[in-house]
Amino acid sequence: MQWPRFMRRPLNLISVPTVVEVLPLSKPGFAFGDPRQDVASLDINYGKALLPFNAQSKSFIAPFPRQGEDTQLLLERLDELPSKMMVALYESKTPLWPNFLIHHSGGDGLNLQAVRSCMRHKGQGFSEAWCVLPAKKMARLLRAQKISKPLFLAPAWENKRFLSTALDYQRTLSLLENTQPLVDVERITVVMPHYDDEVLQCGGAMLRALAANATLQVIWLSDGSRGVSSVSHQKSSEMRRAEAEAAMAELGVKNMHHLDGVETKLAADDSICQQLNHLLSEFRPQRVHSVWWADNHVDHYEANLILQRAWPHDLDATIAASGLWQVMPLRTVVELTGEQQAQKIKSLQCYQSQIDAVDYARLSQHLDAYYAHQSDANYAENFWHVSAQQYFSALQNTQVKTRRWFG
Numbered sequence: 001m002q003w004p005r006f007m008r009r010p011l012n013l014i015s016v017p018t019v020v021e022v023l024p025l026s027k028p029g030f031a032f033g034d035p036r037q038d039v040a041s042l043d044i045n046y047g048k049a050l051l052p053f054n055a056q057s058k059s060f061i062a063p064f065p066r067q068g069e070d071t072q073l074l075l076e077r078l079d080e081l082p083s084k085m086m087v088a089l090y091e092s093k094t095p096l097w098p099n100f101l102i103h104h105s106g107g108d109g110l111n112l113q114a115v116r117s118c119m120r121h122k123g124q125g126f127s128e129a130w131c132v133l134p135a136k137k138m139a140r141l142l143r144a145q146k147i148s149k150p151l152f153l154a155p156a157w158e159n160k161r162f163l164s165t166a167l168d169y170q171r172t173l174s175l176l177e178n179t180q181p182l183v184d185v186e187r188i189t190v191v192m193p194h195y196d197d198e199v200l201q202c203g204g205a206m207l208r209a210l211a212a213n214a215t216l217q218v219i220w221l222s223d224g225s226r227g228v229s230s231v232s233h234q235k236s237s238e239m240r241r242a243e244a245e246a247a248m249a250e251l252g253v254k255n256m257h258h259l260d261g262v263e264t265k266l267a268a269d270d271s272i273c274q275q276l277n278h279l280l281s282e283f284r285p286q287r288v289h290s291v292w293w294a295d296n297h298v299d300h301y302e303a304n305l306i307l308q309r310a311w312p313h314d315l316d317a318t319i320a321a322s323g324l325w326q327v328m329p330l331r332t333v334v335e336l337t338g339e340q341q342a343q344k345i346k347s348l349q350c351y352q353s354q355i356d357a358v359d360y361a362r363l364s365q366h367l368d369a370y371y372a373h374q375s376d377a378n379y380a381e382n383f384w385h386v387s388a389q390q391y392f393s394a395l396q397n398t399q400v401k402t403r404r405w406f407g
């Protein structure tokens with residue numbers, strides 16, 4: 001088995017999947033349709049040995065289920081399997097939290113596979129995302145049940161951090177069900193941990209808001225000091241800030257604030273929380289755009305604790321959260337015109353120092369194309385848009401504050 005070659009940026013990730021050429025499965029049998037359309041590696045690695053699941057099968061392959069009925073149907077099958085039989089779920093119609101990636105050069109432009117490759121392989125090729133666990137543990141994960149300690153005693157590849165973050169993700173999905181449409185409001189604040197997150201996550205929504213004459217305030221929590229590794233921290237901050245200002249000029253945003261927390265070490269300390277509280281209290285946004293806590297990045301998670309602590313108690317607003325490092329199932333989909341998507345990419349291209357490391361333009365286009373797959377538009381953004389009260393109570397209920405991350 002080949003262990004992952006870490007790129008610098010994914011070191012910030014809380015859970016990092018293992019990159020392999022072949023999954024550790026013997027005699028695989030598939031259910032819920034032939035998987036070869038979605039995951040080409042199976043054909044390459046197993047060929048004619050890949051059969052529908054039968055009495056001789058020693059492992060079980062199926063698409064990762066959508067919430068609701070699909071999950072129930074899969075759980076019924078999983079409950080019948082021996083508890084230790086390996087179950088491999090692949091990414092098809094809905095995003096999953098992967099513990100394995102299989103990278104290949106071919107592909108017919110499957111959007112999620114392109115997004116996965118941008119995060120690990122400098123945008124080249126396609127990466128299949130898989131979740132592989134013994135049957136009993138997989139069932140617990142899909143039911144978002146607590147996974148007890150003895151079940152954590154697992155082979156090294158089945159790492160502890162993967163289970164806790166994947167479980168956190170499943171819990172988050174079940175806690176934030178009632179999302180609202182994104183209606184026009186007058187005052188919107190965008191609170192993001194890093195420079196470029198704002199364009200990637202909600203550049204289109206910002207363009208739509210500006211077109212509807214909304215007033216937009218953008219706040220970055222971190223200083224960009226670790227964004228360019230070839231120069232000093234101070235120089236990196238200066239470069240990233242200049243890029244951000246150019247990117248905002250491209251969108252037409254003028255109201256900007258830099259709170260200068262240390263990138264990769266964001267923490268909900270008094271200073272940053274007071275500054276944010278002050279800005280929100282003065283501006284009184286009706287909607288806040290941010291990153292959600294299950295976004296598999298240390299600063300993105302911490303940004304949620306900052307927002308929660310800084311939130312003025314008399315502020316009645318909604319939160320539209322979205323993910324970048326972990327793709328989210330569709331909820332509140334905001335369609336973009338071709339022109340808006342082009343402008344979003346133009347703005348993103350101002351972040352040249354970042355695009356040099358990860359092909360964010362390709363990532364953004366494929367992610368937005370994936371989010372549009374159930375609508376008439378070619379591109380869309382996707383948010384979990386709920387009242388702040390609902391959002392923070394869900395954050396509390398996932399109990400993610402006990403989570404530990406990489407490093």
Ligand SMILES: [Zn+2]
Pocket residue numbers: 193194197297299300
């Ligand atoms: Zn970020």
